[in-house]
Amino acid sequence: MQRLNFDVDVVDVDWGAGVDLSVLREKLLADPYHQIKAVCVVHNETATGVTNDLSGIRNVLDRCRHPALFLVDGVSSIGALDFRMDEWGVDVALTGSQKALSLPTGLGIICAGPKALEASKTAKSLRVFFDWNDYLKFYKMGTYWPYTPSSQLLYGLRASMDMIFEEGLDNVIARHQRCGHATRLAVEAWGLKNCTQKPEWFSDTVTAVLVPSHMDSSQVVKHAWKKYNLSLGLGLNKVAGKVFRIGHLGHLNELQLLGALAGVEMVLKDLGYPIQLGSGVGAASAYLMQSTPLIKSRL
Amino acid sequence: MQRLNFDVDVVDVDWGAGVDLSVLREKLLADPYHQIKAVCVVHNETATGVTNDLSGIRNVLDRCRHPALFLVDGVSSIGALDFRMDEWGVDVALTGSQKALSLPTGLGIICAGPKALEASKTAKSLRVFFDWNDYLKFYKMGTYWPYTPSSQLLYGLRASMDMIFEEGLDNVIARHQRCGHATRLAVEAWGLKNCTQKPEWFSDTVTAVLVPSHMDSSQVVKHAWKKYNLSLGLGLNKVAGKVFRIGHLGHLNELQLLGALAGVEMVLKDLGYPIQLGSGVGAASAYLMQSTPLIKSRL
Amino acid sequence: MQRLNFDVDVVDVDWGAGVDLSVLREKLLADPYHQIKAVCVVHNETATGVTNDLSGIRNVLDRCRHPALFLVDGVSSIGALDFRMDEWGVDVALTGSQKALSLPTGLGIICAGPKALEASKTAKSLRVFFDWNDYLKFYKMGTYWPYTPSSQLLYGLRASMDMIFEEGLDNVIARHQRCGHATRLAVEAWGLKNCTQKPEWFSDTVTAVLVPSHMDSSQVVKHAWKKYNLSLGLGLNKVAGKVFRIGHLGHLNELQLLGALAGVEMVLKDLGYPIQLGSGVGAASAYLMQSTPLIKSRL
Amino acid sequence: MQRLNFDVDVVDVDWGAGVDLSVLREKLLADPYHQIKAVCVVHNETATGVTNDLSGIRNVLDRCRHPALFLVDGVSSIGALDFRMDEWGVDVALTGSQKALSLPTGLGIICAGPKALEASKTAKSLRVFFDWNDYLKFYKMGTYWPYTPSSQLLYGLRASMDMIFEEGLDNVIARHQRCGHATRLAVEAWGLKNCTQKPEWFSDTVTAVLVPSHMDSSQVVKHAWKKYNLSLGLGLNKVAGKVFRIGHLGHLNELQLLGALAGVEMVLKDLGYPIQLGSGVGAASAYLMQSTPLIKSRL
The missing domain is CATH 3.40.640.10 (Type I PLP-dependent aspartate aminotransferase-like (Major domain))
Structure with a gap:
């Protein structure tokens, strides 16, 4: 295949780490x-x-x-x-x-x-x-x-x-921060780990969740889709089978996120992971409740 | 105003009761x-x-x-x-x-x-x-x-x-039964009462929830809308101020319902009602988890 | 059937005439x-x-x-x-x-x-x-x-x-006047009569065209639809079979009207009415050409 | 700029000619x-x-x-x-x-x-x-x-x-042939030339029309847009200023085409080209009238 006429020096990092x-x-x-x-x-x-x-x-x-x-x-x-x-x-x-x-x-x-x-x-x-x-x-x-x-x-x-612009770009960014943080609190409540290695790299638009080593994350994604019509992201490449991803970006609000988290809880329990239903949703809710602003323009 | 040329014998019942x-x-x-x-x-x-x-x-x-x-x-x-x-x-x-x-x-x-x-x-x-x-x-x-x-x-x-017809009318009806029952389990977990007086009259398309006498259900509806973009139904007429309504009919699935229930939990807690966040969602999830069928046609 | 409790004095007029x-x-x-x-x-x-x-x-x-x-x-x-x-x-x-x-x-x-x-x-x-x-x-x-x-x-x-409002209500009204007048010029060029009896009653939103006595206007409407996908209006009630109607209201511009008029010409000729194809369109165009304003806002 | 690693032997032809x-x-x-x-x-x-x-x-x-x-x-x-x-x-x-x-x-x-x-x-x-x-x-x-x-x-x-498939691919192709031929008849009736040099190359999806040497085809396109909301194609590259293009492909029927042709007539006359309004539409209609099939499925 034709070569690019410039060199690319790819700096690899661990999957889950950011730029060093x-x-x-x-x-x-x-x-x-x-x-x-x-x-x-x-x-x-x-x-x-x-x-x-x-x-x-x-x-x-x-x-x-x-x-x-x-x-x-x-x-x-x-x-x-x-x-x-x-x-x-x-x-x-x-x-x-x-x-x-x-x-x-x-x-x-x-x-x-x-x-x-x-x-x-x-x-x-x-x-x-x-x-x-x-x-x-x-x-x-x-x-x-x-x-x-x-x-x-x-x-x-x-x-x-x-x-x-109607919501305000700052409010949009704050909403993503809220949803990202709430998701991480749910993951923590479930006793699972974030694929991201350090808090400074945590993403407010997508959370990759590591499943226990005896589980196959592809099964989580497949089961979520077939039973609950919930579309989670597959683990790709090096983390295939090890992580599933919860997307939380774009036109998404707090309750839609909580619905998705409730779905993940049922999926995990269906697949044998010991989880208290409502635990992640409750942890996320406790944070969202205190951080979500009133929308004054709504009648 | 012009009279109808026939008599109507309206049989009143208590609000919350069905036909006797x-x-x-x-x-x-x-x-x-x-x-x-x-x-x-x-x-x-x-x-x-x-x-x-x-x-x-x-x-x-x-x-x-x-x-x-x-x-x-x-x-x-x-x-x-x-x-x-x-x-x-x-x-x-x-x-x-x-x-x-x-x-x-x-x-x-x-x-x-x-x-x-x-x-x-x-x-x-x-x-x-x-x-x-x-x-x-x-x-x-x-x-x-x-x-x-x-x-x-x-x-x-x-x-x-x-x-x-693609979902199957029987499946559609079963889905409404699931969502209705799950909603009632959440209401019970919150320690609240259903406006409907007897189980035989429970509706699988809408649940009217009685709030404690010191609360105003209109505030629940208003706060849900302004803070969480959640559209609950007002109490009408004789039950104005006393009930708020959770609709669960039409093109709605289990996770959308759970998102709404999570929203109700936050609203109630915001307004001072002592609730454990995640309790209603957890109760509803436990039931939905065991009653929701796999959708075989999804890839 | 139940009577209205007031009397209605309907003042009939000839079909094609206006209020006297x-x-x-x-x-x-x-x-x-x-x-x-x-x-x-x-x-x-x-x-x-x-x-x-x-x-x-x-x-x-x-x-x-x-x-x-x-x-x-x-x-x-x-x-x-x-x-x-x-x-x-x-x-x-x-x-x-x-x-x-x-x-x-x-x-x-x-x-x-x-x-x-x-x-x-x-x-x-x-x-x-x-x-x-x-x-x-x-x-x-x-x-x-x-x-x-x-x-x-x-x-x-x-x-x-x-x-x-973007077009301007006055411009919208003027556009309907143009299209109404152009339609009447086409009808005249075809040698046909307007069902409306006096010019003072001419409508700028719909033109009812009288067909020659040996023709059935329902055939005009049916043929227009089946052969040219052109939707004309049927003659109703007293003028059934005698008129077909060309609607020219709403979001319609001059060229769409001319396309419809060209369709009517072919329909009439198909059904044996002696018409010179292009005659009505030409008469309408001559008027539209001099009366249509330039739209300055278009790039 | 980086070279492709293969040679391209472009065989130029006159604009308006096809492959030799x-x-x-x-x-x-x-x-x-x-x-x-x-x-x-x-x-x-x-x-x-x-x-x-x-x-x-x-x-x-x-x-x-x-x-x-x-x-x-x-x-x-x-x-x-x-x-x-x-x-x-x-x-x-x-x-x-x-x-x-x-x-x-x-x-x-x-x-x-x-x-x-x-x-x-x-x-x-x-x-x-x-x-x-x-x-x-x-x-x-x-x-x-x-x-x-x-x-x-x-x-x-x-x-x-x-x-x-509902229309039938053969019918779709036949419709394009009809519209292409009708367009060329209109161009001929206007006394203008097709940019395409030989009939064997005539396109049934787009017709490039040569304007007289003293006219600028860009003005035709611009005026059509500004006065009649009619979108014609510009002459590109070697034929810039010399041709305007009438597209007739896709979801387009005979009457829409005739509306566009009526628009071109008015544009040409507006710009001083001596044209008899209705002449092109009439020529196109005469052909379309005899070649358009009845659509039997329409009620």
């Missing part, structure tokens, strides 16, 4: 001639429920005075987690319509800063449909696209933005 | 000349969560050899509770699109048997838009209506029927 | 003790394409100093034709969602002025679901209804209003 | 060692309204006994024009949801035959999201995708297929 800033610092310091063109990071790792510290990465780049571009995959974070393009000096961020924006799959949304746009002018990577220049050329003429756009999803994006 | 069959028998026996033209009954009383015993009423009519028409309001029952037009000799049954059929409001659906159609020919009550004869005349020509029909809701009705 | 103001004047003058409680009129008669002169009726009422209520059926007019509740002293006006508002069937919309509201307090006609007082009582509490409303259609009404 | 089979034969005969791996062709060229002769290309390949893959871009043809994957020995065909399938933009649909699948195993071109093997691997497990699919569009595809 010291490794990043080391790599950047070992690059005095700035061969490293870009640092790419996933803000929120969907497979393991790990949220990386983008602000910390920015700090490392700054302290090392390294000019590498900072490219962020924000698919399962932007619109749900705190994300600050300008403050954190992110050069390119992207997301999709189907996560925090609560839309059908189909839009890839990209935001590129001036440094990235400048770099794209001399970049030599293969580009066709996604060539930024084609888009920029058409945007100058008004609401035009170089290729047939998905008008429906663009209208949907408008509606999605309206909903987020 | 002995009163019915007495009235029918006291009518040897069959002045009573119709016995009208609400199958499921939405305000109090009372399901009447239609089969029992039919038996009384039969034993009294009384030819009165048997007219049933099945708005919050048909498509959710066991209802047998032919077996129970119901002459006219009606429902609406917005309850068990899970559609928007807008369709009134009526089913009239031969005895009712015959009676309508000589009936003298005022009729305009809803005159059956106009409809019957047009039906003969094909899929026609005497007035502009709501095509959208008719398509919706087709889809709703498809969903009910 | 002199008859109205005569009736009002012959009523010195004001036994006539209300004058009821259809603004736009859908079956014959006749628009009545509401302003003229108001003038007659005023000149006769008669206090009768002025009740208007505006089903196929309001939102498409010029209608002035206040200026014309209309006491009650009603319309439906399915005509000029371009929505699905389902909403009856009623507007009652102070005189009508006052009269309703002492009126003795039978009222149940549509009792104004029930609605007024609930409106005081906010956006509430005494019965389950059709939320979907209420959202639709909001969208429909937004569309009308 | 003699050039193809020549190239294939000049390749005794089968360096040419694939012959790629656009079935229907949207910019100029040219339909290429796929059957003829297959014949040339066969007669030259050349084993090159036959790859077809069927974006504006498949589902509207006659296309025969098996009979014409097409190895890969692709289309999009937004053309003949009448769906929103978003699905790329690809069909690969055994020869193409075999070739893909050893192909060295760069592949990521669109790697066939990833899809094939997941298809084996059931209705699964390697990446989040657009469920909405997949349901839409199901509905679109149902509509096409």
Whole structure:
């Protein structure tokens, strides 16, 4: 297969761990001639429920005075987690319509800063449909696209933005924090472990739950779907069979989450895990009760 | 205001009680000349969560050899509770699109048997838009209506029927029985009373919950809406302030119900009622876990 | 059948004629003790394409100093034709969602002025679901209804209003005038007659076209549907078989109308009527070309 | 920019001409060692309204006994024009949801035959999201995708297929032939030329119309949109300013087409082109009248 004409230095971490800033610092310091063109990071790792510290990465780049571009995959974070393009000096961020924006799959949304746009002018990577220049050329003429756009999803994006702004982006982020924390309290009440290794990496959009070693997490997912119409996420790749994932992002409120948690309890008990029904829901409720604000606008 | 040209003998019962069959028998026996033209009954009383015993009423009519028409309001029952037009000799049954059929409001659906159609020919009550004869005349020509029909809701009705038949009407009824029973177990676990006075009248589509005398049930409903976006039913008329209602009919599954019950728990605790969070959800879950069937068709 | 407890004096006119103001004047003058409680009129008669002169009726009422209520059926007019509740002293006006508002069937919309509201307090006609007082009582509490409303259609009404206001009500009315006039020019070009007897009654929302005596207008309607998927209106009652109707109201633009007119031409020719294909479309186009304004907001 | 690791020999033709089979034969005969791996062709060229002769290309390949893959871009043809994957020995065909399938933009649909699948195993071109093997691997497990699919569009595809099969694919193709021919008759009646150079290449899904040399076709497109809300296609690239395009594919019937043609007539006359209004519509109607079949299933 055709090779990319640039090298990619993938820095592996344990599944459940986040970016190790010291490794990043080391790599950047070992690059005095700035061969490293870009640092790419996933803000929120969907497979393991790990949220990386983008602000910390920015700090490392700054302290090392390294000019590498900072490219962020924000698919399962932007619109749900705190994300600050300008403050954190992110050069390119992207997301999709189907996560925090609560839309059908189909839009890839990209935001590129001036440094990235400048770099794209001399970049030599293969580009066709996604060539930024084609888009920029058409945007100058008004609401035009170089290729047939998905008008429906663009209208949907408008509606999605309206909903987020009506709730308030800060409130949206706070709601995700509440739901994330409540989920972790339920997991704790069940006596199970979070796949995420340290609290600093806990994700407020997805929680990967480790099942006891004698259980197969795929059975949890399958049983949840077949008996309760509950769609949990499978463990992927290295954590296949070991974790199941509870998603809590997008247009989701506290009671929907509690319904899902009640479902997980029944699934676990069905499969022989000793659980007190209502224990996780109760723990999550106790937290949600004190942290959920009144919505003043509702009649 | 203009008088109806017939008398209506309303048989009042306590709010929370159902039809008293002995009163019915007495009235029918006291009518040897069959002045009573119709016995009208609400199958499921939405305000109090009372399901009447239609089969029992039919038996009384039969034993009294009384030819009165048997007219049933099945708005919050048909498509959710066991209802047998032919077996129970119901002459006219009606429902609406917005309850068990899970559609928007807008369709009134009526089913009239031969005895009712015959009676309508000589009936003298005022009729305009809803005159059956106009409809019957047009039906003969094909899929026609005497007035502009709501095509959208008719398509919706087709889809709703498809969903009910795909699940199986028996399974739909069993699901409502499960959800009704689970709700009552939660209410019991909270230490609260059902407004319905006897188990034989318990409704599987709506539960009216009595609050302690020092509480105002309207506050429960208002707080549930403002804080948790949870829509409970107000106590109406004689039970205003005394009951709130949990609806559990239509396109609703076990986990959605558990989410709602978790919400009620938080609301009650917020308002000072001493409740152990998770207690009602746990009690409901224990029952649902053992009674919910696997859906074999799901992948 | 039960009688209404008031008399209705229906003033018949030829099908194709509008309200005869002199008859109205005569009736009002012959009523010195004001036994006539209300004058009821259809603004736009859908079956014959006749628009009545509401302003003229108001003038007659005023000149006769008669206090009768002025009740208007505006089903196929309001939102498409010029209608002035206040200026014309209309006491009650009603319309439906399915005509000029371009929505699905389902909403009856009623507007009652102070005189009508006052009269309703002492009126003795039978009222149940549509009792104004029930609605007024609930409106005081906010956006509430005494019965389950059709939320979907209420959202639709909001969208429909937004569309009308975005175009501008005056522009909407002008568009209907254009389409009405263009349709009449096509009918003339085909050598056919309008069922409406005088130009002052021409309707800008529907045109009833008289077919030659040897033709059956039902065949026109049936053939249009079966061959061209074109939905024309049947002749009703006294004009059954004699007229077919071309509707031109609601969310319809000039080109959609021209497509329909082109369809009518082919239908007529298919059925043996000697027509030059393109003649009606050409006549309508010539007028539309000079009367259609540029839409400045389109990119 | 990174180079593709294979050579592309683009065979240019005049804009308005189709594939020259003699050039193809020549190239294939000049390749005794089968360096040419694939012959790629656009079935229907949207910019100029040219339909290429796929059957003829297959014949040339066969007669030259050349084993090159036959790859077809069927974006504006498949589902509207006659296309025969098996009979014409097409190895890969692709289309999009937004053309003949009448769906929103978003699905790329690809069909690969055994020869193409075999070739893909050893192909060295760069592949990521669109790697066939990833899809094939997941298809084996059931209705699964390697990446989040657009469920909405997949349901839409199901509905679109149902509509096409209900009408009958042959009838759909015949409808496009009718609309294409009718459009060309209108263009002829207006005294204008088709951009397509020979009748054998006429497209039944889009017609590119040449404007007189003193006119700017962009003005035609702009005026059509601003005055009549009519969306014509711009002339692209080499024919910019010289042609405007009338699309006639997908869920479109005869009367919708005639409405559009009536619009074009008014636009041309508005811009000073001497046209008899109704002439093109009349010419198109005369043909459609005799060629449109009765739809027997409509009531």
